[in-house]
Amino acid sequence: MMMVCLPQSSKRCAVIGGSGFLGRHLVEKLLDRGYSVSVFDIRQSYELPGVTFLQGDLCDKQALLSALKDISLVFHCASPPPASDDRLLFERVNIQGTQTIIQACIDAGVQKLVLTSSASVVFEGTDIKNGKEDLPYAKKPIDYYTQTKIEQEKLVLEACDKQKGFLTVAIRPHGIFGPRDPQLVPTLVDAARQGKMKFIIGDGTNLVDFTYVENVVHGHILAAEHLRADSPICGKPYHITNDEPIRFWDFMSEILVGLGYAAPRLHLPYRLVYGLALLLWLLTCILRPFVSFKPTFTPMRVALAGTYHYYSCEGAKEHLGYKPVVSLKKGIERTVESYPHLRHGA
Ligand SMILES: NC(=O)c1ccc[n+]([C@@H]2O[C@H](COP(=O)([O-])OP(=O)(O)OC[C@H]3O[C@@H](n4cnc5c(N)ncnc54)[C@H](O)[C@@H]3O)[C@@H](O)[C@H]2O)c1
Ligand SMILES: CC(C)=CCC[C@@H](C)[C@H]1CC[C@H]2C3=C(CC[C@]12C)[C@@]1(C)CC[C@H](O)[C@@H](C(=O)O)[C@@H]1CC3
Numbered sequence: 030m031m032m033v034c035l036p037q038s039s040k041r042c043a044v045i046g047g048s049g050f051l052g053r054h055l056v057e058k059l060l061d062r063g064y065s066v067s068v069f070d071i072r073q074s075y076e077l078p079g080v081t082f083l084q085g086d087l088c089d090k091q092a093l094l095s096a097l098k099d100i101s102l103v104f105h106c107a108s109p110p111p112a113s114d115d116r117l118l119f120e121r122v123n124i125q126g127t128q129t130i131i132q133a134c135i136d137a138g139v140q141k142l143v144l145t146s147s148a149s150v151v152f153e154g155t156d157i158k159n160g161k162e163d164l165p166y167a168k169k170p171i172d173y174y175t176q177t178k179i180e181q182e183k184l185v186l187e188a189c190d191k192q193k194g195f196l197t198v199a200i201r202p203h204g205i206f207g208p209r210d211p212q213l214v215p216t217l218v219d220a221a222r223q224g225k226m227k228f229i230i231g232d233g234t235n236l237v238d239f240t241y242v243e244n245v246v247h248g249h250i251l252a253a254e255h256l257r258a259d260s261p262i263c264g265k266p267y268h269i270t271n272d273e274p275i276r277f278w279d280f281m282s283e284i285l286v287g288l289g290y291a292a293p294r295l296h297l298p299y300r301l302v303y304g305l306a307l308l309l310w311l312l313t314c315i316l317r318p319f320v321s322f323k324p325t326f327t328p329m330r331v332a333l334a335g336t337y338h339y340y341s342c343e344g345a346k347e348h349l350g351y352k353p354v355v356s357l358k359k360g361i362e363r364t365v366e367s368y369p370h371l372r373h374g375a
Contacts, residue, residue, distance in 0.1 A: 040063060040064045040065060041064070041065050041067075041099060041100055041101055041102070042059060042064050042065075042066055042067070042100060042101070042102040042103065042104065042253070043066070043067045043068070043069055043096055043097060043100045043102075043103045043104070044056050044059070044066060044067070044068050044069070044103075044104045044106065045069045045070070045087055045093075045103065045104065045105045045106065045107045045130060046069075046070055046087075046104075046105065046106040046107025046108065046145075047066070047068030047069065047070055047080075047104075047106075048068060048070035048071075048072050048073055048074040048075070048082075049070070049074075049106065049107065050205070050207075050209055050210050050211055050212070050242070051106050051145060051202075051205060051242060051245060051246070052068070052070070052104075052106045052107070053074070053075060053209065054207065054209075054242045054243065054245075054246050055104060055106065055246045055249055055250075056068060056077065056080060057077070058243070058246045058247075058250060059250065060077070060079050060080070062250065065079065066079065066080050066081070067080070067081040067082075067083060067096055067100065068080055068081070068082050068083065069083045069085060069087065069092075069093065069096040070082070070084065070085075070107065071084065071085065071086050071087075071107075072084065083095065083096040086126075087105075087107055087122065087126040087129065087130055088121060088122065088125060088126045088129055089129075090129050090132065090133050093129065093130060093133035093137075094133050094136060094137055097133055097134060097137035097139055098137060100137065100139055101138075101139060101140045101141065102139070102140065102141045102143070102253055103130070103134055103139050103141070103142050103143070104143045104145070104249060104253070105127065105130055105142060105143070105144050105145065105185070106144075106145035106249075107122070107126075108122065108123055108145075108174075108178070109122050109123070109174075110211075110212065111172070111174040111212075111329070112212070112216075112323065112327075114172065114173065114174075114327070115173070116173040119173045119174055119176070119177040120173075120177055122177075123174075123177035123178060123180070123181045124177050124180045124181060124184070127144075127180075127181045127184050127185060128184060130142070131184060131185065131188045134195065135188075135193070135195055139195070140194055140195065140196060141195075141196050141197070141198075141253060141256045142185060142188070142195070142196070142197045142198075143197075143198055143199075143200065143249055143252050143253050143256070144181070144182065144185040144197065144198070144199040144200070145199075145200055145202065145249070146178060146181065146182040146185075146199040146200060146201045146266060147175070147178050147201055147202065147203070148160070148201045148202065148203035148238070148268055148270075148338070148340050149167075149171075149174075149175050149178065149203070150166055150167065150170075150175065150178050150179045150182055150201065150266075151164040151165065151166060151167055152167060152171065152175065152332075152333075152338055153167040153168065153169050153170070153171060154171050154303075154328075154332035154336065155336060156235075156336050156337040156338070157336075157337060157338045157339070157340065158236070158337050158339065159339060159340065159341045160268075160338075160339070160340045160341065161268075161340075161341050161343070161344065162201070162265070162266050162267065162268060162344050166179045166182075166183075167179065171328065171329050171332055172327070172328070172329045174329075175329075182199050182201075182266060185197050185199055186198075186199055186264045186265065186266065187264070189263050189264030191258045191263060194258070196256045196257070196258065196263050196264075197256075197263070197264060198252045198253075198256050198262050198263065198264070198265060198266075198267070199265070199266040199267070200245070200248050200249050200252055200266075200267055200269050201266050201267065201268050201269065201340070202240050202245040202248070202268075202269050202270070203237075203238040203239075203240055203268070203270055203338070203339075203340055204237065204238055204239040204240055205239075205240050205241075205242050205245050206239050206240070206241060206242065206360065206361075206364055207241055207242030207243065207360065207363065207364055207367075208242075208363065208364060208367035208368075209367070210242070210364075214284060214288075214364065214368055214371065215371065216325070217281060217284060217285065218285075218288060218290070218368075218371045219325070220325045221285055221290040221291075223325070225325055225326075226281070226285060226290065226291075226293050227291075227293055227294065227295055228293055228295050228296070228297045228302075229278045229293045229294070229295065229296050229297070230297055230299055230302045230331060230334045230335040231296070231297075231298070231299035231334075231335040231336075232296065233276060233277075233278040233296065234276060235276065235277050235278075235335060235336055235337045235338075236274040236275065236276055236277075236337050236339050237274060237275065237276075237277045237280070237333070237337065237338050237339055238270040238271065238274055238275075238338065238339045238340055239271065239275060239280050239357070240269065240270050240271045241271055241353070241355045241357065241359075241360030241363075241364075242360075243354055243355045243360075244269065244270075244271055244353045244354055244355055244360075245269055247269075247351070247353075247354050248267065248269030248345060248349065248351055249269075251345075251349040251350060251351055252267065252349055255348065255349050255350075260348070261348055262348050262349065265344075265348075267342075267344050267345040267348070267349065267351075268340040268341060268342045268344065268345060269342060269345055269351065270339070270340055270342045270353075271353050271355075271356070271357050271360070272342055272352075272353050273353075273356070273357045274339035275357060277333070277334055277335075278293060278334075280361075281293065283361050283365075284361065284364065284365060287361065287362075287365035288365060288368060288371055288372050288373060289372050289373030289374065290373050299331075299335040299336075302326065302331050302335070303328060303331045303332065303335065305326075306324070306326045306327060306328045306330070306331040307328050309324045309326070310324065310327060310328055
């Protein structure tokens with residue numbers, strides 16, 4: 030894989046959200062590539078030689094300032110989980126927290142900030158085929174998570190200032206999967222165990238992107254290493270995908286069958302399921318003060334399961350020299366092998 034060589038001083042970096050799924054894979058690869066890494070996260074989920082952990086809330090500027098001392102490069106991949114559906118939490122962490130990170134980076138003399146955004150910032154629940162980065166932000170974002178990811182990306186890209194020597198770029202991954210993912214495979218298996226994965230929503234031909242975590246990490250590191258004042262990537266977003274769109278339901282079936290569960294077979298009309306999911310979501314909002322109930326089929330999940338949403342990564346190929354390093358087939362194999370505890374009957 031082609032990477033740019035950097036002087037040792039620029040190899041000190043911080044990963045905000047480094048205890049999470051993507052963050053930890055990023056930390057491991059950065060160590061392999063000779064970076065010295067500090068993790069700033071609200072929790073510490075592992076220990077690794079060569080990594081300094083600082084536990085704190087990214088909304089706390091003083092805590093951030095201590096973590097960013099002598100750091101030239103920051104990766105920001107922290108977010109509350111999309112399933113939390115908590116508007117105030119998303120606003121506090123993704124919007125106000127990101128403003129705090131930008132300010133702390135500038136005050137601490139950080140030179141580069143790489144944000145993990147999401148391709149969903151342009152998704153409104155209708156088909157996107159080979160979407161490029163020039164698609165407009167969703168006018169009606171499908172949930173609070175997406176709404177705040179849009180604001181977060183705008184803040185980071187607008188903060189790019191070549192004169193001040195503070196450079197920013199955003200990576201927009203889509204459907205990250207791989208070992209230790211707490212979201213996609215566990216939710217899928219949970220639904221299968223409850224007998225909820227018998228149905229295909231829609232006709233099942235919709236193509237989508239699922240991106241193996243190591244490819245997402247590769248895109249982040251390339252972005253960091255190409256981020257210079259004379260580079261066209263300053264202040265820009267880039268899609269990072271596996272470049273192999275797959276039918277949503279084929280991907281789900283491969284994971285399910287790989288783990289010993291039956292693949293979904295029966296078809297349900299998309300509009301019917303979306304309407305039911307919307308109704309259920311409204312009900313949970315109304316009943317929230319009395320009962321806490323988390324439906325498996327949220328409007329966002331149903332929209333993702335029943336529409337096309339795949340993106341072009343030509344921009345990343347041209348400006349970052351990006352090319353996926355792990356194929357979809359290999360990524361699925363590695364993912365299935367990594368979840369022995371979620372196998373049918375385990
Ligand atoms: N998983 C996906 O499919 C996917 C796709 C596109 C974009 N993303 C983005 O990638 C990033 C990483 O996602 P992930 O799947 O690794 O999630 P994750 O939940 O595994 O990791 C997020 C990390 O952020 C930390 N965090 C949350 N609130 C914090 C706070 N207030 N202060 C400090 N740390 C805090 C969490 O403790 C966690 O370790 C997120 O920005 C997410 O929006 C994820
Ligand atoms: C239909 C159903 C309940 C399937 C189970 C799997 C889903 C839990 C899973 C399928 C697509 C996933 C996905 C995300 C979360 C988990 C899924 C809905 C994201 C919404 C997570 C946040 C990211 O920013 C989104 C992105 O743009 O990449 C993800 C899109 C895919």
